Structures are given as structure tokens and as C-alpha cells.
């Protein structure tokens with residue numbers, strides 16, 4: 001099968017993914033073989049390919065927002081059927097019996113593994129995944145629109161849940177890439193006011209088009225403090241102005257898997273008055289199901305920028321440069 005293979009992490013400017021052919025993977029008893037139609041390109045892929053996240057497996061096929069068709073079932077599978085359209089997300093497998101798994105916090109599982117990091121992902125014609133971690137894709141989304149929901153969407157959804165917003169709250173979003181433009185629509189549909197902080201002119205424009213209540217580059221200019229804020233950009237320095245722009249008792253959620261160093265905080269200016277800082281780590285299966293259901297009901301409009309599989313390096317490069325409107329998606333096979 002065709003695949004984009006990473007042999008050694010390196011800056012995307014050097015095109016570290018190689019177009020090659022490899023064997024079609026064999027599903028284990030509890031796994032399913034999926035013929036990949038599309039695969040989203042996520043900022044986490046960038047951190048994996050460039051090595052900010054230490055390698056877990058090399059060589060590696062990245063990609064963890066996979067939409068495809070079930071091609072073959074392992075001998076112990078019975079939940080899905082051949083021909084069914086399913087999604088594969090970042091959380092590949094959990095142990096099911098550690099203290100976190102049994103407390104409904106499987107995203108913190110002691111021995112969880114991840115798609116396109118611990119095991120090969122979707123920058124290839126076929127992928128395997130445990131049957132218990134597949135998600136049926138709602139019919140209202142085509143293969144291209146569905147892909148970004150599987151990470152950008154899910155992580156945004158979990159970040160929003162962790163904001164603890166009350167009815168008619170004010171939510172500030174820092175950065176307006178793939179995840180932010182999806183969570184924006186969910187928060188808006190739930191009745192919240194949206195403020196968007198972004199340096200990028202075209203990101204600001206996209207936020208205005210979606211009906212943001214305020215858009216700007218300087219959080220100090222927000223018309224009023226926010227009840228909650230989510231930082232999507234991997235920029236640690238943003239934590240300070242984001243905390244300063246919160247109301248008393250407000251919550252700041254950091255949604256990235258990687259963040260540059262956070263400068264020292266001043267207790268009085270940034271934290272006192274019960275301002276909380278929370279992070280988001282992966283997702284539970286419940287998050288994924290919740291997101292897909294709510295996104296289909298609204299329905300969320302997914303902005304995508306399509307690339308052929310072989311252009312994965314270019315997609316990552318443009319993502320790094322902040323040039324992509326919405327989400328980059330690789331078209332792997334015809335639909």
C-alpha cells in the first residue's frame with residue numbers, strides 16, 4: 001500500500017515524510033482493518049514529525065484523524081461490519097482496569113497508546129485499530145469534513161467541557177485554527193458569547209465570518225473579561241494575558257499537547273480570586289461520541305483544505321506557517 005513514512009524526526013522544511021510502499025497491516029483478533037479514505041493533519045502530527053514529542057515508534061506512519069471503510073475484521077470482532085464507515089482517533093487503546101480507566105478517566109490511563117505515535121496511523125491506504133476504539137461517522141458529514149472532527153473536534157469539545165461555562169457565558173479563544181473554529185460553533189450554538197484573540201489576519205476574518213462578538217490581536221482590548229478561555233496556540237507566554245483577561249472565578253483551559261515555556265506568574269495578577277488553570281489530555285471515548293453527536297445536530301460546518309496523500313509534507317509545512325484556513329485533510333483514496 002502507499003504510505004508516507006517517517007524514519008527520523010526532522011523539521012518539516014526538510015520533507016521528513018517519504019512517499020513509499022509498505023505491507024498492508026494485519027489486524028489482531030480484537031482489531032479491524034480499515035481502508036483509509038481521508039486523514040486529517042493535526043498540529044500533534046507536526047510535533048511528532050519534528051520530534052518535540054519524543055519518538056515512540058520508528059519508522060512511523062503518522063495520522064490520527066482517520067475516516068475509512070471497514071475492510072476486514074479480526075476473529076474476535078463483532079461490533080462493526082465490513083463496508084461500514086468508521087473513524088479512528090488519537091486514543092488508540094487503554095488498559096480498561098487501571099484506577100483512571102475504572103473511574104471514567106481513560107484519557108489518563110497508565111498504559112494508553114496513541115494512533116500515529118505508538119502505532120501506525122492514517123497517512124497510508126490502510127490502518128488497523130482496536131474495534132472498541134472505532135467511531136461510526138454520522139451521515140451528515142462527508143469523508144473530508146468528518147476527518148478534522150476526530151481530533152481537532154474532540155479536543156476542542158473536551159476543552160469546552162472543562163471550561164465549566166454557565167448559561168450565556170463569555171468564552172475567549174486564543175488561536176483560531178482547526179480546533180478553535182469547531183469549538184467556536186458548538187459554544188455559539190450553546191448560547192455563549194465568543195471573543196477570539198488571534199494575530200493572523202485571515203484567522204481573524206474567519207472568526208468574524210462565524211459571528212464572533214469580538215475579534216482582536218490584543219486580549220487587553222476585550223470589551224469585558226471572559227468567564228473562561230481556551231488557549232489552542234502552543235505559546236506559553238499567552239497564559240499570562242489570558243489569565244489577566246478572566247473574571248474572578250474564571251477558568252483557563254490549555255488545549256495543546258505541547259506548549260513552549262510558561263513565564264513566571266504573579267499570584268495577585270494572574271491567579272488570585274480563584275482563577276483556575278486546567279489542561280486537556282487526549283480524550284475519552286465518551287468525548288468522541290458526544291462531539292460527533294452534537295456536531296451532527298448543529299450541524300457544525302467544517303472548513304477544510306484538501307491535499308493528496310503524497311503532499312503530506314507540504315500540508316504540515318503550511319500548518320506550521322499558519323497558512324491553513326480550518327483543517328488540512330489528506331485525500332488518501334477515492335470515495
Ligand SMILES: [Zn+2]
Pocket residue numbers: 094095096097098099100101106108109110111112
Ligand atoms: Zn487504564
Ligand SMILES: [Zn+2]
Pocket residue numbers: 042043044045064090151152
Ligand atoms: Zn490531533
